[in-house]
Amino acid sequence: MQISNFRLKFSLFLNYFVHGCGLIILTQNLTQLASNWHSTLATASFVLSGIGIGRLAAYLSMGFLSDKVGRKKILLFGMLSYLIFFIASPVNESIPIAYGLSILAGIANSALDSAAYPILSELRGNQKANSVSLKAFMSSAEFILPVIVLTANQENWWFGLSFLLPAVILMANLINVTFLTFPKSVTKENENIQKVQLNTGKKVLVTAALLLYGYTSMAVMIWFTQWISIFAKNIDFGNTTAHLLLSLYSLGSISGVLLTLILLRIKAVANRLFLFQNILSLLSLIIIAFSTQESLSMVACFTFGFSAAAGLMQMALATLLRLYPKKKGLLTGLFFSFGSLASFTVPLITGWLVAQGKANLMVGDVIVALIGLAAALIIQAFFPKEAPSLKEARKVIDRIDHQLLRLVEKRFQAVDAVIALKQKQELPVLDASREEKVLEKIAKNSHNKALISYNQAIWQTMMAQSRAYQRAKAHHNNKE
Numbered sequence: 001m002q003i004s005n006f007r008l009k010f011s012l013f014l015n016y017f018v019h020g021c022g023l024i025i026l027t028q029n030l031t032q033l034a035s036n037w038h039s040t041l042a043t044a045s046f047v048l049s050g051i052g053i054g055r056l057a058a059y060l061s062m063g064f065l066s067d068k069v070g071r072k073k074i075l076l077f078g079m080l081s082y083l084i085f086f087i088a089s090p091v092n093e094s095i096p097i098a099y100g101l102s103i104l105a106g107i108a109n110s111a112l113d114s115a116a117y118p119i120l121s122e123l124r125g126n127q128k129a130n131s132v133s134l135k136a137f138m139s140s141a142e143f144i145l146p147v148i149v150l151t152a153n154q155e156n157w158w159f160g161l162s163f164l165l166p167a168v169i170l171m172a173n174l175i176n177v178t179f180l181t182f183p184k185s186v187t188k189e190n191e192n193i194q195k196v197q198l199n200t201g202k203k204v205l206v207t208a209a210l211l212l213y214g215y216t217s218m219a220v221m222i223w224f225t226q227w228i229s230i231f232a233k234n235i236d237f238g239n240t241t242a243h244l245l246l247s248l249y250s251l252g253s254i255s256g257v258l259l260t261l262i263l264l265r266i267k268a269v270a271n272r273l274f275l276f277q278n279i280l281s282l283l284s285l286i287i288i289a290f291s292t293q294e295s296l297s298m299v300a301c302f303t304f305g306f307s308a309a310a311g312l313m314q315m316a317l318a319t320l321l322r323l324y325p326k327k328k329g330l331l332t333g334l335f336f337s338f339g340s341l342a343s344f345t346v347p348l349i350t351g352w353l354v355a356q357g358k359a360n361l362m363v364g365d366v367i368v369a370l371i372g373l374a375a376a377l378i379i380q381a382f383f384p385k386e387a388p389s390l391k392e393a394r395k396v397i398d399r400i401d402h403q404l405l406r407l408v409e410k411r412f413q414a415v416d417a418v419i420a421l422k423q424k425q426e427l428p429v430l431d432a433s434r435e436e437k438v439l440e441k442i443a444k445n446s447h448n449k450a451l452i453s454y455n456q457a458i459w460q461t462m463m464a465q466s467r468a469y470q471r472a473k474a475h476h477n478n479k480e
């Protein structure tokens with residue numbers, strides 16, 4: 001790998017460590033922030049909704065701009081916005097400004113996503129693994145930051161220190177990214193290699209399934225994390241177990257992401273991994289919804305994190321981007337808009353269900369997971385399979401070459417008939433107008449228009465060899 005590509009990848013990963021901090025830093029410090037803002041905890045938690053608003057408002061435009069003005073500008077904009085958020089938040093004392101900063105964090109989030117995912121899918125290497133790595137860095141931050149907050153609390157340090165860590169990383173990374181050269185967005189050649197062949201009907205179906213999956217994959221996790229502790233207490237699990245379930249989910253998530261990164265390198269497994277993880281997450285949720293045994297629920301919560309929060313969303317996005325190589329930014333924005341919609345609607349749906357007095361809230365999450373599995377099945381069924389390995393890919397070429405060779409030989413046999421007639425009628429071997437017509441037909445009959453010039457070059461060579469063959473044959477016949 002080129003040094004600059006390695007540096008670029010690493011700086012994107014670091015950004016997602018920072019982003020992981022951004023996701024939980026307000027909730028982790030809410031008590032101190034509320035006192036800074038001279039407000040109650042309830043008002044303070046209202047400020048959190050700003051992040052969702054910022055995201056929802058900015059995803060599409062950031063995605064569009066990422067394709068239009070270039071990934072680097074959007075990335076730098078996202079990093080700068082986050083930097084302002086991290087530096088200003090712990091010192092700010094006004095609620096409206098805090099709300100504005102939350103919105104800015106949401107915008108920063110959408111800018112980072114709109115730049116980072118497309119860049120990673122344009123770099124060489126395993127595209128799915130690249131995207132899942134971002135999730136690994138997010139999860140590790142979500143694990144480390146609470147420890148820092150807790151230590152600062154116990155040692156009576158200033159709470160703002162936990163904001164300074166991501167700020168310092170961001171500043172160093174900003175300098176690094178500013179001086180980096182980025183790969184060209186999508187070169188024509190790259191585009192043809194990455195392009196996935198699907199007819200319009202199937203493409204629409206797979207796109208819809210992927211966007212639906214963008215919603216369900218986010219919804220299923222939010223539903224679980226927001227309600228699992230309350231749900232556990234309702235079914236008379238002890239207080240400690242109720243909280244332990246969430247930690248087990250996080251632990252499962254980190255282990256799941258790491259295992260996914262390993263398995264994605266094994267092509268034969270990678271193709272089935274997505275579906276398998278979806279089935280596993282559904283089964284774990286069913287157990288969680290109906291188990292009355294604490295130990296069984298604990299295992300199920302770990303398995304749920306291990307499967308549902310192991311980078312499935314990132315894998316689906318990487319798949320979507322392969323369908324639209326020219327509009328990666330826009331599609332990233334669209335995909336995450338569906339995810340943001342989930343963060344918005346799940347609290348509304350669950351709130352409504354609670355008001356209706358529905359006893360088993362987790363059954364609702366099982367239904368969301370079922371819809372997600374249906375979408376995953378559609379994606380798996382209609383998205384063209386990748387060649388499992390270089391060896392396997394070459395086997396396909398070998399088989400096609402074998403068939404082609406038989407056909408080329410048949411073509412030479414047909415030429416035999418032509419040369420016999422031409423000799424009789426004393427016509428020259430070269431017939432430029434006929435060759436022109438053959439090439440026109442090749443262009444007309446090429447399904448993939450991007451391949452026309454390559455197909456024509458093959459036929460030009462074939463006809464040149466046909467002429468050489470005819471001349472050799474004529475020469476031989478004349479001698480007899």
Ligand SMILES: O=C(O)C(=O)C[C@]1(C(=O)O)C=C[C@@H](O)C=C1
Nearest residue numbers: 418429430431432434435463466
């Ligand atoms: O059609 C002919 O006249 C041929 O000789 C065959 C053929 C070909 O291989 O397709 C070869 C040479 C001519 O210039 C045109 C076409």
